Every structure is written in structure tokens, then in C-alpha cells.
Amino acid sequence: MDVRRRVDWFENDTRIYPAHFHASNLMDILLYRDISSHYFLKKTCLYYDDISAGGVFLNADQFCQIIENSQNLYGSSELSFRWGHGLFPGHFDGFSQLLSHSQTLDELLLNFCIYPQLTPMMTLKRWEDEKTVYFQWSDSIGVGKQHSFLVEAYTTGIISLVNWLFEEKLPWRFCFSGGKPKYIEEYEVNLGPDIQFDLGVDMIMINRDLLDRKIPQINKKSGSLAAKKIAKQQCDKESSYLSSGFVQSVLYFQSSRFPNSFNLSEMADLFEMSPATFKRKLSKHNFSFQRVQDLARLNASIQLIQKKGLKNLELADYWEIKDVNNFRRAFKRWCGMTPSEFRARMA
């Protein structure tokens, strides 16, 4: 019963993202190229005059529609990266202030994990093994086709900000769930040379010992600690109102009892819906229950491989899969490659 009260979520038609933050950055890029707002707001029922006046909130569907329109109109794969470069610290009230006030790299990056407002529709999770810290993107609301666009943009945004603050390109490593794109050069120029594709997950990786590095003084906002404290209070307050996206909540519950998982009707029960309604709700968010299960298990397996160095046999044991070969096949379905290939690529 306790769990039930905690299940609280927003859906892809909940108007939750302030249009005058991220979305208007994207719109500005299109306006600079003389693309009329009439075109990029098509099928969103939004008007540019209202947005620029402020106070308009977008739902995930509208946000994704704007992105889709923009990609079609802009006609170049550069758009996500271009948008990303201008995102952070940005002008998001307290959130931007917190980013500018960070002392160390770890503190800076942690903000992105604590405040989901910084990266609409995506959440960033931090985990680590002995040598490496992983920042992993996760779809929070079912962005469907726009997944790689958002990952490209937000990753560029973070890397661009950090490289700017540290005045040098840090030795980042990246892996992406999507296949190797035709515009691989954009990745290399905007992010760096060390990039892997087809890995089933989207992660930014960096050596642990770099995280304690202090941000050079000249680039920090000259503000008092008091100002930072106020900004932090403001952000914490705003975040406390915010529930999780529907997909994020489902994924969270699915992995909360690992290695045991919920079946469809148990999960539907948690969300106080009939299994049929729950299924419909998932498909409304571009997800299926099978995909939720696969994704949650993949994420957990990857952490077990990286953190504890589990072998296939031990992993098969963990998931109570009878045969190692069956596990290998299952992993390949979740990830796109076998566990041994995955280990080799991550090494």
C-alpha cells in the first residue's frame, strides 16, 4: 500500500515544459534561418506570439512535434548539435545559476542528474565502477523517433559547457544506442573522437579521477555563496513538485525488485489501472511492456558487467535463465550484440 501512494507520474499530454526555455532556443535557430514559426509550429496548436510572451507550457507530444518539424525544415543533421551548443547554462532561472556556480566537474554534472528540468523528456543517471563514471540517458516520457536527436543535443550541450568552463577538451568517451549515423563527422567534431555506436544504451563516460577537478576561477559566475544557496533552494522546491514521466516510472518500478520483475498485471495494479488500460497507456507513449522489461534488464546487466565483472554464467544465474546460451541470446535481443562483444567494445 505504501508503494501505491508513491506512484505519481505525468504523461505525454501533460503540459509541463516551459516553452520559453529549451524549445525557444530551438525556434530561434530556425527563425535566424528565415523559417516562419507557422511552419515549425505546425500540428502543435501553438502560436509563436503566445510562446514569446512567456508562460506557455508544452507537453512532450508538442515538443517532439516541434523537433520533427524543425528537422524537416532545417534540412541538415547539424541541427541537434547546433541546438545543444546553446543550451547550457542557458536562461533557466535558478537552474542556470546553479550550473554557473558549480565548483567541480562532479558537482556540475550532478546537477543534470538531480534536476530533470534541465533536459526535458530525458533523464540522466549517474553510476560508477572502479575507474569510470557513467552518465546514462534514459527516455522519461516515450520520445519515440526523437530519441537520438535529444541524446545528441543534450550530450552536446553538456560537453560544450564543460569544455568551455575547463578551457580544454576533456577525454570523454561516448556510447550510443543508435546505429552509426551517416553524419558521423558531426559527432566527431562536436563531441570528440572516442565514440561507439549500436551499444543499446546512451552514455557519457569519463575517468573518475577527473571528476574532482576544480572549474577555473575566471569562468565561474562571480556570485556569493548565498546566491548559490538561494538558487539551490529554488531548484529543489521546483523539483519537489515534479513527478516522473510515465515511462520513467514504469522503468523504475520494473527494476526496483530485480532480479524479480513485475508482470504486466502486477505492474498495471501498481498504477491502479486494468492491464488493458495500462497496455494502451504504454503504447500511447511509444513503448510496449516487452520493451520496458528488455530495457530495464539491459541496464541492470550492463551495470553488473561493469561494476562487478559478472561472467555470462553468473548473469544467467542472476536472471534465473537456465542456459548460458539462452542468456546470450536474450542479451543480444536487449542490446543488439552479445555480452562478450559488449565487454570488448567497452574495454
Added chain:
Amino acid sequence: MLSSLKHHKHKIWFLILLMASVFFINLVKGDVKSLIEIDWLDVMGEGGSAFAMALWIVFIWGSRPLGRVTNLLSLGLGFMLLAFWQDALDEFIRVPSEQMWDQGVESIAMPLGIVLLTYGLYHWHQEQISINKQLRKREQFYREHLSVDNLTNLGRVDFLKNQLDRLLLNPISAPVSLLIIDVANFNRINRLFGIKEGDRYLHDLSELLILNSRRQDLVCRYAGDRFAIVLPDTDSTKASEVAAELKMAVKSFAFKVSQSDLTQYQEVFIGEATSANTGSKNMIHLANESLIKNKPLKRVA
């Protein structure tokens, strides 16, 4: 898309008015045929031709600026449209044969239109030659509008690979060099003055690179703030010379920030590679490696 249509507003109205009046004159002077009399094959043929003419006119107006060549092309197509329109109307409305004017519209408008269109196309050809001269360093001898970058109007990286492979496959093996040019700390312009100024800088820089390269060179946009220049028939010594000149040119380029009195100077780092009978992929890789070597890790303030 068809953004230049609005410059041709008057022409559009005039054409619509003209077609409407031909229609009404036909109605007044002739009798409408009964359904059995109509030859639908002819309707399709002539009506379809009229429709195609109208579509061509829309494309011409939608893609061309005002000017003499545009006027000639629209006059030519306009007369042809009129002839086909009259032809198509004939299928529905019978004009008494003692009235010669409908024959007149067809047999005068059509040849007149064809003559004007031909004359217009000749001038279009002339115009294209002069545009080609201007575009030479952007596309050399090959045009593919799908791989043109819409910010700088330079070819994109797929165009670069394509052209590089063509040159490398050439049996007469003259050395080909490739320069990869990266703006030092481009982030700075974006951060201090906004993305719009960043876009402007990239655009201006592309012009500067074109001005400072030789007639046979090909300038492309690689990705982000990285450009590439293909130097045909150029060995590594000459390529280094060209690279040094480009560095100097960019260094003294005084970029004026809009809506302020500020002037920004940027530097570029250049990676070089000279062909060793390898494919474009390998050559681009070598040039990028050389760029990383030439680029200091720490940012220059």
C-alpha cells in the same frame, strides 16, 4: 520553398485574370457542348498540358528572382499556357467557326510563346555560365544540390568524399592534398554573442576561405566549425604553403559583431594530408590526425 513567389504577385493576378477572361469570352460567344460530345482523351491531353504549363510557371516564379530572364521565361510559358487553355476550353465550348479569334489565340499564342521561351532559355544559359564562374570554387565540375550546406552554401562532407574519390581515382596520378580547417575556440563566439553570430561567423569564414584559395581548389564544410579544402595537383610542400596563407588570412579577418562596436579575431588550426593512392576516407582520417597534432590541447585565450 517557393519563397520568391511573393515578388511575382502582380504577374500571378494578371495571369489568373487573363485566363478567367478567356473563359468568359468563350462562354459568351460560344455554346456549351453536351456531355456526349466531349472527347475526354483530348480533355486530358490538352487540359493536362495547360496544367503542366501552370506548374512550370509556378516553379519558375517560386525559384527565380525578378529580372529579364525571369520575364522572358514567364512570357513564353504564359503564352503557351494561354494556347493550351483555349485548346482545353474548346473541348467544352463550341465557338462558331465563322469567328476566327479562337483559332487565332491558339495559332498565334503557341509559336509566340515558344519563341519567347527559347529566347529566355538562351539567356538563362548565359546567366548560368556567369553563375558557374562564381560557384567554381564551391562545386568545381559537379553539382548536387542535395549535399549543399544551407548555412555556407558549400558542399557537405558527402560531397567532399565524392569529389576527393574522383580526383584520387584519376589515372594521371598528380598528388592531391587535403586541408582540414578547424576554428580555434569557436565556442567563444557562440557563448559570448549567441548562435546567430556564430552562424554569421561560419558563413563569413566560408567566403574568406574561398577568396583565399586558388581557382582549382574546392572548399567544403566538413561539420560544425570544421572546413575542408581539396587541393588538386598539389604536393605537400605547396599544401603547407597554402595552409600557412590561410592561417594568416583568418588571423587578420576582423569579424564585426552585429549590434555592437566589437571586432573579433579568431584563429584556425589546419591539418594536412597528401594523397598516397588511398581512398578519401583514409585521407580525411590522416588530415584529421594531423589537425589534432597541430591543435594545442589547452585553449588559447
